[in-house]
Amino acid sequence: MRILAAQLNPTIGDVEGNAQKVISALDRARRQKADVVVFPELTLSGYCPDDLLLDSRFIDAIFQKLEEIVPHTKGLFAAIGLPRSSGGKKEKLLYNSVAVCADGKLLGFKNKTLLPTYDVFDERRYFEPGEEEILWEYMGRRIAVTICEDVWQHAKSVGYTHYARDPVLELKEKRPDLVLNLSGSPYSYGRNHTRLSVFSKAAKTLLCPLIFCNQVGGNDQLLFDGYSFYLNEKGELIQQAKGFIEDDLIVDLSTHACPSPPDEHPTKDLYSALVLGVKDYFHKQGFKQALLGLSGGIDSALALCIAVDALGSESVLALTLPSRYSSKGSVADSRNLAKNLNVELIEVPIEPIFKSYLDLLKESFRESPLDLTEQNLQSRIRAMILMAYSNQYGALLLNTGNKSELATLYGDMAGGFAPLHDVTKRKIYELARFINEKGEIIPQAIIDKAPSAELKPNQKDTDTLPPYEMLDAVIEDYIEERLPVEEIAKRRKLELEFVKDLVHKIHLAEYKRRQAPLSLRVTLKAFNRGRQIPIVQKWI
């Protein structure tokens, strides 16, 4: 039996376009002499359409489209994901379902049993749980169709949830010969590794091969890495699709291939994820041109590399906006970087405008020194000039802030998209070194200089912030791992008061993050979707 896992990149709500991708994959499957085709979760709507699911016309349109697709399954067994009415008598209106088709006919549906409602997942808002595990016979094999989370309870890898049911154990009693899994499993740093171990446990319990088909692409904050795979009945990895790109994984169950360890390259994957996120946001939304300010620092340098890899150098415009406090090196380094990447760089000194504000405000605030206000003014003038260019060129302004800034009160919120908002400063350096592995793209001077906002003479980030090694360790432990402050202090060998103070700062900045531009989630917990912390609260 030959199986094609169609690792597709759907666009949310593009019923017609997603259906065309399904029909093309079915055609490719026939050409490749496949017998079975498996798609990602919610194939026809894309994962996850959120409140579009509440529009009954959307659900009807998807069902009509399914009826058009079914005849294209001639000669094949196909499992196609879609949201589907639960019939109106259930608590929720829909199932997160799979249409199971064979040889041009619709055999029936399998509904998702376990509905993740934690972290970035909100499935109980829309869906009713499925009730039973079903096997489908095709070409003498008993095929189980499962949907993402259904396999995860078995490895107890389901956040702070303990489902009463374990569909893997329920399936075990039915003795399937093959398990298909349709997933919309989002990327986070190192996630492929976790996924392989979770699915391997299921394959070992079920004693049969397992094929995992994941969505690929960027949908708003969520990134999907693909990396679909085929595990044998011992839970060993036999084949894996490419990451961060559409791919057909073609599996032949009759050939006895050797298991191979997965390629693991977490930094490269992180970079690919960020590039894909920018690319898909621009392309799916119809933006053509990106614009960003180069400060001479490492964040904006990395952001420029990502933008160029995502959109091409001709679609990216860079500005350098020196003030009286900018070092000479900063402008020169930005020039070198732009040259290396073949990007047009425009220099706009902000001094005349800065001076006109200072004249006005010094008049208004004769008695109080400006200090912080004066620093903020420079960032805001830069933002305004960048936004004026954005208006004139119809270019989307990228915010180049990182997660370490976003955690504290520093960093600005200007721009319409913030690709690095879930990347800590430590990871920014890791990515910069990765970029330069095959030759210097980011000038070494940018990597070597001490981080500085250059908003007053001889300023360093460490004047107001702890060193990034310490800051980032606390962010990772507190935000991503959700550890208590005492444990963080012990584990990282930091003063408890220092950790408490930093955690307090993180919560003080909650209101500011509410106004952050759309960003990309690349860790287990980003400061956006999936983290619902009240602004006003007295607990922390």
Add this chain to the structure above:
Amino acid sequence: MRILAAQLNPTIGDVEGNAQKVISALDRARRQKADVVVFPELTLSGYCPDDLLLDSRFIDAIFQKLEEIVPHTKGLFAAIGLPRSSGGKKEKLLYNSVAVCADGKLLGFKNKTLLPTYDVFDERRYFEPGEEEILWEYMGRRIAVTICEDVWQHAKSVGYTHYARDPVLELKEKRPDLVLNLSGSPYSYGRNHTRLSVFSKAAKTLLCPLIFCNQVGGNDQLLFDGYSFYLNEKGELIQQAKGFIEDDLIVDLSTHACPSPPDEHPTKDLYSALVLGVKDYFHKQGFKQALLGLSGGIDSALALCIAVDALGSESVLALTLPSRYSSKGSVADSRNLAKNLNVELIEVPIEPIFKSYLDLLKESFRESPLDLTEQNLQSRIRAMILMAYSNQYGALLLNTGNKSELATLYGDMAGGFAPLHDVTKRKIYELARFINEKGEIIPQAIIDKAPSAELKPNQKDTDTLPPYEMLDAVIEDYIEERLPVEEIAKRRKLELEFVKDLVHKIHLAEYKRRQAPLSLRVTLKAFNRGRQIPIVQKWI
């Protein structure tokens, strides 16, 4: 039997402070010779603590605090809301629960049966449903304890949800003598009316008196109006607590009071809601001073009235920031308004800064006219000056935009709090007239002038937008009522293409709204919490 419904204003996560409020209410109840005390839903945590609920220390601290409170129920029957561990073997870690205490002892718990997971509610993210309805005997009466949503299914007033169970019908079989309901039922325009009819239906089915105790106060976007009430066994309203303020509703079941129709004053309530929202955000978060820009238009005039009523005129600072396009009337009207409200007004003409930007940008964009960029520049310069004042004075900048602007691409996102973001232009006028009922506070010239951003000569909002009557009708029908475009066109007698175009514009602005400041929800559907529409989507 005498019952005290303690309509409290808890602060999210303030376990100590909320517990003190509970203990004081128990003391007052004894002084008032009450037998029974009922509190709002999740009394000890406040509704709703969101992801604070995932911190097991928070849950432990609340339970410890409950143990301290129990002895204070000496001589009373008390129903106190709290989140509570489900014991670790359920799908979710917690119950949304009520501690039922009598005469200084904990009798047991009642867990919420129906868990709203739609609109602004997310309860399945945290809670496990309760399993059975329970009666508690006290002073010869059989008392039922219910929690908010538990009563709503009976009236089928539960959004797009159809719970399999109806706790009201389940209770009916047990024949209670009295029903208590602990609620965290948020305010929206006209909500009190809906609530009364939903609870009236339950009282009629159960043939016994019903006491509804609601939370009051502002918690981030959500506003709670209080308006706790007592319905007799015929479902008639006998007594109602005040709206928008903490209040003890004291009910004596033995006196035969006459039913009275509820006071209905939706515009006054809306105004009270906005004032309470600003007041609680500032007070609970510790902000002392508000700052806002007066444009001479009606939005900023209304925002100033609200700020003054919430914080006092000495805590509000206003700026007028005229440009070359500002009418003389605008500055004069702002002066009159500030004078009427006894607020300090600072005039900062933006011309010198505007000119310095124009000089710079005209040099940069020699070939393309500035137009929109030039208009945006003025708004941004104003925002920057306001933010500089905000920095210098430590004052929180209020954004004065309204829902009609937020729906389309117009309006700016500057400021840390946007009290009017869920108020359409039509309601803005309604509120302005309400404010002036007892004498002219907002100068009539501000109410009478045609809406204009005054960013270019003789500009009117209607140059780029349809009249607000049409715009607001579509916003209400599409966003709040979720009607299809065809139905809106028919109902409002508008061209279908016009409605479609406007709906398209609303979705185009999705990315921009993602960066909106915290605002207050006052309709059934605000552009923030409770509305999860993807930015990138091809359905609409």
